[in-house]
Amino acid sequence: MKIQIEFPAAGKMLNPNNCSKFDDTSPKGNPSSNSNSKPKVIVIMGATGAGKSKLAIDLASHFPVQVINADSMQVYQGLDVLTNKVRPEEQKGVVHHLLGTVSSNVEFTAKDFRDHAIPLIDEISSRNFLPVIVGGTNYYIQSLVSPFLMDVATEDTEENCLLDPPENEQPCPELKIEQESFDYTYDCLKAIDPVAANRLHPNDHRKVHQYLNLYARFGIPPSKVLQEKTAENWGHVDNSRFDFCFICVDASLSALDPFVDKRVDNMIEAGLLDEVFDIYRSDADYTKGLRQAIGVREFNDFLTCYFHKNEESSDASLSQTWSIETFKQTIQDILYGSCDDERKVLLTAAIDQMKLNTRRLVRRQRRRLQRLQMLFGWEIHYIDVRSSILGDSDETWAAEVVEPAVTIIESFLNRQSCPENARNNSDNIKLKQRDLWSRYICEACGNRVLRGAHEWEQHRQGRNHRKRISRLKRCERMSVN
Template identity: 65%
Template sequence: MEIVEKLQNPNNGDEIKLNPTSNSKPKVVVIMGATGSGKSKLAIDLASHFPIEIINADSMQVYQGLDVLTNKVTPQEQKEVPHHLLGTISPCVEFTAKDFRDSTISMINEVWSRNRLPVIVGGTNYYIQALVSPFLLDDSVEEAEINCLSDSQEDEQPDLEVELMSEDYDCAYNRLKDIDPVAANRIHPNNGRKINQYLNLYARFGVIPSKLLQEKTVENWGQVDNSRYDFCFLCVNASLTTLDPFVDRRVDHMVDAGLLKEVLDIYTMNADYTKGLRQAIGVREFEPFLRCYIMEHQKPCSESHGQTLNDQILKQNIQHIVDSPDDNEWKALLTEAIQQVKLNTRRLVRRQVSTTPFYGR
């Protein structure tokens, strides 16, 4: 017996057939594109024409906190469109591609149970690939990777470890991408710990990590074939000459909107910037400025509400540096950090463009 699921278009009442037969795969829309290309706006615009729910696929926006820095869609901008995996994960945990895959499969089923269309939105390509491809649907692959990485750490080469840890994350990531683009495409560019592990695997065994860990399975990585869903991909494209100045303006807007106050809220000296929310571009870049400023200006606090007051004063003083037209050593250090955020964001845009399979097609 043929099962036809029909959803009404709220604008004109036309029927939209999303799942025409019981044998058909559920339909899922995926909106991809580089940072600043307008993915979120497109998704929300679609909601005025179709009954949809949005599932966030940005690896930093899934975390609680840093709403300005990670450019989360505000409640006003959401226009009452349901959003999932947006600011729901603890900032201290590592939310992997496998975690995203497992959570999203469950959410897709829930959205479909409400006779609505799931729309995946985000620029984290390895999250989307984990959902799209059958590659990560075999949990034994993940277990093999964990075991292999664990075994390899028993005799890691100390000299190589020091060398990699002193490298800029971007340089180390590009080095891994040159050696093994498949492995590089699976991890966040700021995940220095995993980058380090993969490079050490290559140094130890002389075999690229993806081949060592997955062998033949890797051939299907990122391919839509045999997926459990019927995907419709919408790729939002824009030229780098358009995106670069937009990114710079957006960073300036974030600074004006309180980016530094957010970073100060989670700032800890000698923090681990390879896990959780601290991987986000715009956190590590302010480390030199915040470290120097806090060490010089933070005074012992009184026992009564002293720490809260001290934090407030620090935020006010730092915001004064942001707003002040005066040039001084603090302004110069802050300006350097802001320029580094812009540079690293532009680099991210280029990585997203180079690893999004639909660009240029």
């Protein structure tokens, strides 16, 4: 299925007065590129709710920017409140690309993002605008940065690895199997290639199918080639076709957690449940498209109960009980009225679960950013937004977030190439990347599985792990005494 993306009208330009801070030394005044450098791209990263979109829009007061959305849920049409899309009135005339443009029934992969973002960057730069990538989906950004995925002839990272067998090695005929009789399951992958299986979640059916399909075609365990070839290419910034400046808006978890909880409450008030009501299906697949978004699956039990009770109702017509207006009133009664039945228990539990899952997402996003920095040598500029999100002051935001970002970008635009100190020793990077395939099991933490030396080291340094180790040592000493 082809994904149709509509480009904004070429005449939709920003106020030229906003370009005053640019250095006009590049050809035709283009701030994004010059004759001796790659096109320059700003990437604004960070945890959900930290203010990435707000910062990108505020940068338009200093640079002629256009935004390319890199949030894997905001690319889809619909669920504007749940996915926290920037409303048109909040965009302040800044052109946004890949924002609510993809059908909700389509699986928009990292490859799809890359294939759409590259021509968008070229087109934006050609019109003397500065492309700004904004989003918390780090694998989208990584797919754009990595030269390994820049080969437009490939279908995906792993497939590019296996289009040709490793040097001096041919597929083993005895390993090849017929696709028609192949069992595309996680257990099958685990039996064929346990190393590759250790890198995947058992429910990641798309990736499991992809690995097994490659094995069926080429007869070579995916992990063998991935370890040898992907480690040499994936994630390196210095070989990319663009010159990137990475800015991360960040805050401590003690600040982000209550902010995220409040954000969920505000989304409920703004009509999040109305959106989920509209797309509810009892047989919904929550592993594809827009239904993967946090805030959809969590309300499944509540909505199932709601429709079940309405079907049992004999004193109201079907049109009344299933209307959005009736649903809105029911939600208000459950949340703020004296209603104290099963529906209130399920709704309260669903909201709490959405908050918990969002907090977990924040932690995953932060860990992935640390990994990009430590394993691949990304030079990420961190801006602390703690005071801004707690104080909610425009003056604080401008002084502590926007101004530092402007300074970083001005310095980036004035340099000719990436500084040498932004590149890590390639041999060390390769070693660490290869070790991403090692699996560690922490018995003290309930046999928790950690993938790679970096993830294991982060876990070992974590407060919960150290507490458990300390508790176990105390128990051992007591048992000896």
